[in-house]
Structure formats: structure tokens, C-alpha cells
Amino acid sequence: MNVFSYFREQVVKELETLAAAGKLPPGLDTARVTVEPPREAAHGDISTNAALVLAKAAAMKPRDVAALLVERLRSHPEATAADIAGPGFVNLRLRDSFWQTRLGDILRTGETYGAADIGAGQAINVEYVSANPTGPMHVGHGRGAVVGDALAALYAKIGYKVTREYYVNDAGAQVDQLARSVHLRYREALGETVGAIPDGLYPGEYLQPVGAALAARDGDKWRGRPEDEWLAPIREFAIAAMMELIRGDLAALHVRHDVFSSERHDVVERQRVGEVVEFLRQRDLVYTGTLEPPKGMKPDDWEPRPQMLFRATTFGDDVDRPLQKSDGAWTYFAADMAYHLDKYRRGFARMIGVWGADHGGYVKRMQAAVAAISDGKAGLEIRLCQLVNLLEKGEPVKMSKRAGTFVTLRDVVDRVGAGVVRFIMLTRKHDQHLDFDFAKVTEQSKDNPVFYVQYAHARTRSVMRQAAEAFPGIDLSDRALAGADLARLAHADEIVLVKHLAGWPRLVESAAEAGEPHRVAFYLYDLAASFHALWTRGKDETALRFVAADDRALTLARLALVRGVGIVVASGLRLIGVEPVEEMR
């Protein structure tokens, strides 16, 4: 149950009742009415701005509208108080029993607590990672992978039918360079001395085993042959090897995709680019024109040239975009349009893309493209992820591909673990630079948010083990705890913690709708802090300890709370792909 959505319905219902009774004008638009927790706990449990947003339309003073609402809400069975505050907020205070019942809900629901059906099964496509198949994933890709994966999980949790997709850019000049690089490594594997890898090719050592594997498979079949004979088969071989590498990187991070779409096989070879161009032509969205050079920067080799252009400006882009290169080949953008048309035809009216910040300049044109290929019926939302800085005790990790000191995502995952990488990647909003300090993220202290949250979960398990010892044979199943006398949870600090847990469904919804999975990590951190605080209070005040050896009923009630914390923390961690731990070692 989302407490706040529930009370929003209650408020709207009361407003309608007031309108029916002639105390408010009929037909007021309640769209802007919000119900949320007040920033100050002292203001109550539930706060609504209804009076403020309706006052003008009702031609009344905000506080007068508020007075009507207060009169109605005061008699709500769950409310103990309703007050007007400030300019016209209405604040509600709820019975402890209401919150205790919510805790019972959590125990009965388990880790699916927080799920909702806002998406109503609507299909949504989240495309993320889509790293070029030319080498191992780097740390920046890792961030996109984590953000995309968590975002997909959030959408699924609120009831969307999510498809997680990876677009393999295996059709351009880059993969030809990859093939040439592998050909060199292949000759090397056959005993030739190839010397320094030429500029423009991929110098990484990770291609050595690929060259060796090719030599093992094909022998000296390609040696001394002209490039046009070996380029295509070696390219295919190399791309397959790179995708295997990347799939391994993803698996290490526990990221999985449902669909891998290939630019070469699914778009180019199936003539989909020509199709999309024809589609656009029928709508008069294609013409031949000459672009102005970008002002303020002078490309050395610029020469005005008529090109086939897409009318991106019709859909809000800054300039029209080329579909064809000067050699007649389609641009990457043209293929990408075809790819998005394909997505749309597969049933996705809502598409999400998680991209690196260096693709920011591409957002408008792709959104224009999606509007065009769907006749305005589909939307593309882009989350841009900023850079990740790798640090070692505050000092930047020096990286150079040439010197062989490049730190890959896999290096990082192998060193600190997938869970740590995933959590830390969500400790900043996606559009902020993120510092990833090896020393800090592996530290066993409260300065390390992953540790801090995991410790809270481990503590909930520890309490359960303690209780089982103190009361031999006691039934500590969720079902048994849900049946405990939760009215015994009477201490203010305990109720505060329950309220925190009850905020989880709202947090899930808002994080999903805003496309901001980092909110999950921040929520978990705050919840862990609340729990650690209550725990420590039990050190000073023995009466507040969870396990009270002389009071079985009280212990059960408190264990219900502890278990509730465990469920929500575990649920949140799993949502972002982190496995909760049973104990710290």
C-alpha cells in the first residue's frame, strides 16, 4: 500500500463530498493536489496542498478551503488530528495502529512489498550499455549498465512489461579496424613480428588471444591474402569474440539483457535503412540540401556538399540531419532510425535509452527521429550518465591504453565485487560526475555506504539469531511475526522506523517515474541510519532492546519491526542488483 496515494484518494473524495454539499464549487480540477509526508515530522504524518492549489478556482481564501477539508478529515477513522498550517496546508496525524498495520502488511507481502501496477503491463524498452564490440567494457560503460539495469528493475516493479536491450554497433568502420587489428594479431600468432600497432587500430593486448584463436582455427589460410578476402570473415570472428568478452563483463556485474540487436544483421542486411528512408520520403521528411558548417569552429576539410537530409527541425532539432555519407553509404544515424522504427514495430511506444554523456549531442535528433517514425505516437527518453573517475586513496588512477595500464570494468569488479560496484554507481545522480575510490568503497566502516547498508541488514539477521537462542523453539517466520501483537510497538522511535518502511512504495514509484535509480540507494542509506540509531539506543536504554528475555510478546512485536527492516533493505538491495549479506565477516 502506498500510504500517500491512499490518502490522496481520501482527500479527493472529501473534496467531492464538499462540492456535492455545495460548500465548494463543482468540477474543481484536483490534478495538482498532492499528498506527501511533511518535511518536518512535527507537522504530522500526512500533508496536503489541496487548499492552496484550489483556492483560486474556488474563489476562496486558502485557509477557508483548508477549514472545510479539516472538518471532513478530522473524522477519518485513521486520523487523530487534522490541522491547518502555514498558508493553508492541511496536516493529518495518524493513529499508531495505522502504522502498526502497515508493518503487518510488509511481513505478509515479503520482498514484493513496494510493487505497484502503475504500468498496467504496458511494454517499455530500456536500451543500455550498447558498448561497441571493439574491446572490453570500461568503467563508464559499467555505470550505464548499472543505471540501466536498476531502471529496468524499477519499471518492472511498478508493473511495466520491460524488455532490456543491447544494440550492437557491428556495422561501421570501427569493426573493420577491429578486423585489421585482429589480422595483425593473427599474423603475430603465426610467428611474424608485427611491431607497433599502427594508429587507428586497436592496440590492446586483449586481441592477442583472439588472433591466436583464429590461427588455431584457420591456420595460415589468411596470410598473404588481399584484405578484401579476409576482412569480412575475420570481422565476423572478431565481433563474436568481442561480444563474448562483453557478455562475460556483463555477467560478472550480474547484468543481463533480453535482446541483443545487431546493426549489421538486423538492420543493414535486412535493408531496413532503405525502408525507413522510404517511410520518411512518403511523409515528405527527406530532401537534398547543403548544411552550413558549424559556426565558430572551422573543420579543415569542410566543403559544402549536397546531402540527403532528414527534416529533424520539424520535430524540434536544431538542424536537419544527414542520412547519407558522401560515398553514398548510410550514416550511423540513418541506421539508428531504422533500428528505432524496428523497436516501435515490435510494440514499444515507450523507449528509454541510457547513454554516456558524450552522446548528449545526439539526443534531440534521435527524439526527432522517434517522433517521425512513429507519427508522434512513441517517445524516447534518454538518461545521460556522466563520467566515472577512478581513484586510489584520493589520487586519480593513471590510465593509458598504450602503456597497458588501462583499468577495465572487469578489473574493478574482480577487485571489489559486483555488489559494491553496483551500489557505488548509484550513490550519485546519473548526470553528476562520480568518484570511485578503491580505498573508500572497500573500507569496512560507516564511511562506506555499501558497507553501512549491508551492516544494517546483517544486524537484522543477527537479532533473529539472538532471539532464537533466547526463546528456544520460538516461531520467527514472517507469518508468525505478522500475527504478533504489534500494538506493543508503542515507542516513538519504533513508530518512526515503521513510517520510514511505509515510505518504500512511494520511493519506488517516484524513483521509477523520475528515472532516477540512485534514489533507491539514498533511501536505503537513510533507512539503515534509522535502524542503526534505534539499535544503539537499546545500548543506553535496556528497555528498548529488541530481545526482551522476560517478555515474549514484546519481543515478537519488536522482531516484526526488525524483520520489516530486513525485508525492505533486502528488497531494495536486490532491486538494484546487490545481494544482501547474512553477517559481516
Next chain:
RNA sequence: GAGCCCUUAGCUCAGCCGGAUAGAGCAACAGCCUUCUAAGCUGUAGGUCACUGGUUCGAAUCCAGUAGGGCUCGCCA
């Protein structure tokens, strides 16, 4: 030159759809271990929300402009 993103405490960052006295962590200072794990907790101090104007009952939040930082800019993907 243009577009997009960013600017909040000494540092690193949250701040939900415009809402009440702007919040955490670190660092600083003062405390808490015979105790369910001190791998933790409590308190104090710290702010012209870059700047200027606008929108309105109300702006860190929306709009315009200015300054600073990042990314990008036909024939790369």
C-alpha cells in the same frame, strides 16, 4: 559560434510534481563500549542555494539573461 548538462555548508553530495525553519556524510569540536556486533550512535558548529531579473499566494526547484565548469558539433559509432 551553437546545443545539451552542471554550479546547494570548508570538502563530497541529496533535495520528489513549485510548498512550511534548505538536509546528509566527511572534516572540526564535545560525548557514548562490564551491554542484542562501537564495523555503531548522540550532540554542537557550519548556508547570499553562482549572479541578475521575471512568473505567483509561495522559487534551490519554473522562465530569460550573465559568469564559471563539463560534453558535443556533416562524410565516427
